[in-house]
Amino acid sequence: xxxLFSNKRAQVISMPWHALIxxxxxxxxxAVILSSISSVFLSKQDVRxxxxxxxxxAAAECITDFGIANKxxxxxxxxxxxxRNYFVNATLYSTESNFYRNQVLGAETIKTDCLIADxxxxxxxxxxxxxxxxxxxxxxxxxxxxxxxLVYAGIRKVEENV
Amino acid sequence: xxxxxxxxxxxxxVNSLITASIVVVAxxxxxxxxxxxxxxSASEETEEASLQGQTIISLQAYLRxxxxxxxxxxxxxxxxxxxxxxxxxxxxxxxxxxxxxxDIFDTVYPGRYKIKTSGIFTYDSGSLTDSISSYKVSEKxxxxxxISVTLSLK
Numbered sequence: 136x137x138x139l140f141s142n143k144r145a146q147v148i149s150m151p152w153h154a155l156i157x158x159x160x161x162x163x164x165x166a167v168i169l170s171s172i173s174s175v176f177l178s179k180q181d182v183r184x185x186x187x188x189x190x191x192x193a194a195a196e197c198i199t200d201f202g203i204a205n206k207x208x209x210x211x212x213x214x215x216x217x218x219r220n221y222f223v224n225a226t227l228y229s230t231e232s233n234f235y236r237n238q239v240l241g242a243e244t245i246k247t248d249c250l251i252a253d254x255x256x257x258x259x260x261x262x263x264x265x266x267x268x269x270x271x272x273x274x275x276x277x278x279x280x281x282x283x284x285l286v287y288a289g290i291r292k293v294e295e296n297v
Numbered sequence: 298x299x300x301x302x303x304x305x306x307x308x309x310x311v312n313s314l315i316t317a318s319i320v321v322v323a324x325x326x327x328x329x330x331x332x333x334x335x336x337x338s339a340s341e342e343t344e345e346a347s348l349q350g351q352t353i354i355s356l357q358a359y360l361r362x363x364x365x366x367x368x369x370x371x372x373x374x375x376x377x378x379x380x381x382x383x384x385x386x387x388x389x390x391x392x393x394x395x396x397x398x399x400d401i402f403d404t405v406y407p408g409r410y411k412i413k414t415s416g417i418f419t420y421d422s423g424s425l426t427d428s429i430s431s432y433k434v435s436e437k438x439x440x441x442x443x444i445s446v447t448l449s450l451k
Contacts, residue, residue: 153310156314156317157317160317160318160320160321163321164320164321164324167324167325167328168324168328171328171329171331184340184343185342185343185346188343188346188347188350189346191347191350192346192347192350195350195351195354196350196354199354199357199358201357201361202354202355202356202357202358202359202360202361203358203361230404265347267347267350267351268351268405268406269350269351269354269355269358269405270354270355270358270359270401270402270404270405270406271354271355271358272358272361272362278363279361279362279363281362281401283404283405284354
C-alpha cells in the first residue's frame with residue numbers, strides 16, 4: 136500500500152482500487168441488510184401461537200361480560216371452528232359452590248398431542264396449545280359467586296414443522 | 298480525501314477506509330441486534346397478549362366482586378370498587394380490602410400478580426420470590442374520585 140501511494144503514478148493506479156473497495160463495502164452493507172430483512176420477513180413464521188392466544192381470548196370473551204360469566208355459555212354461538220385442526224376446552228367453575236360447566240369444541244386429540252409434546256416428545260406436526268386462567272364472577276340466582284374460567288385452546292398444524 | 302497534497306490524500310484515503318470499516322461493522326452489529334430482537338419479541342408478544350386478556354377479565358371481575366362490610370355495626374353488601382372508594386376515605390377499611398383482594402388473587406394467580414390501588418395499597422405477591430420485578434402486563438381501570446386500580450401479571 137505504501138509503495139502504491141508513494142508517487143504520482145501510484146495515486147492514479149490506486150483510484151480504481153479505492154473505488155472497488157468502496158463498491159465492495161457498499162455491496163457488503165446491502166447484502167447484510169437484505170439477508171437480515173429476508174431472514175425475518177421472508178422466512179416461514181409459525182403463526183399458531185398468536186392464533187391460539189386469539190382463540191383462547193375469543194372464547195373467554197364469549198363466555199364473560201365485564202367479568203361476569205354466563206352460566207349457560209355456548210361457544211358454538213361465538214366460534215366457528217374447523218373441527219379437525221382447532222380445539223377449545225372451556226371450563227367454568229365456582230369456588231363457592233358445586234357449579235361446574237365444561238364445553239369442548241373441535242378435535243380433542245389435539246390436547247393429547249399437546250400433552251405429549253409438552254413432555255418433550257418431538258414429532259413432525261406437533262400442535263400448539265395455550266391455556267388462560269381468568270378470575271370471573273358467576274351469577275347464581277341473585278347472588279354473584281367467585282369462580283374461575285379456564286380456556287385451553289389448541290391448533291394443529293397441517294404442514295410439517297419448519 | 299479533499300486535501301490536494303499527496304500526504305493529505307493518503308491520510309484522507311486511509312481515514313475514509315477506516316470510517317467505512319467502522320460503518321460496516323456498525324451496520325453488521327445493528328442488523329444482527331435487529332434480527333435477534335425481532336426473532337425473540339414474537340414469542341414474548343404472544344405471551345403478553347395471552348396475559349393481557351386474562352388481566353382485563355380478572356380485573357373487571359375483581360372490581361365487581363361482592364363483599365360484606367361492617368359500616369357502623371351494620372353489615373352492608375357492596376362491590377369491591379365501592380370498598381376501594383370507601384378505603385380511600387377511611388383507612389380503617391384498608392385491611393379488609395387488602396384481605397379480600399389477596400383471597401381472590403392468591404387463589405387464581407399465586408405468586409405472579411401485583412395489584413395497586415392509587416394511594417390506598419399495593420400488594421406484590423411475587424416480591425418474596427423475585428428480587429427484580431418482571432411483570433409482563435399491566436391493566437388499569439379508573440374509578441370515580443381519581444382512583445385507579447392496576448393489576449399486573451407475569
